[in-house]
Amino acid sequence: MSLTLSQRGLDLAGRITAALFGGYALAFGFTAFLTVYLPLSRPDRVVTASLLCFAVWVAAVLYAFAARSAWRAWLWLAVLALLLGLFAYLPTEWRTRP
Structure with a gap:
């Protein structure tokens, strides 16, 4: 199936926005999740999570351009970001932190 030039442009714009904004949301959710659940002291959790978020964002960008479609990239990035953020x-009593 051959896409027209405008369809390719829209697909590319969707992938770029998914990589930028969806990747940012996923990296933020990942950072928040690890900051809460890593079994380290608080400063070490924050630094480790903050440094690892850059690798997560790079992986999200790579996935956004490797996905079958821009919609699929947006879907997976949004679902993962939402779950990690959630x-x-x-609430504090549900956490299983030592």
């Missing part, structure tokens, strides 16, 4: 902000 688990990071669970």
Whole structure:
């Protein structure tokens, strides 16, 4: 199936926005999740999570351009970011931190 020039442009724009904004949301959710659940002291958790978020963002960018479609890239990035953010902000009594 051959896409027209405008369809290719829209697909590329969708992938770019998914890589930028979806990748940022995923990296933020990942950072929040690890900041809460890593078994380290608080400063070490924050530094480790903050440094690892850059690798997560790079992986999200790579996935956004490797996915079958821009919609699929947006879907997976949004779902993962939402889940990680949700688990990071669970009430304190539900957490299983030592």
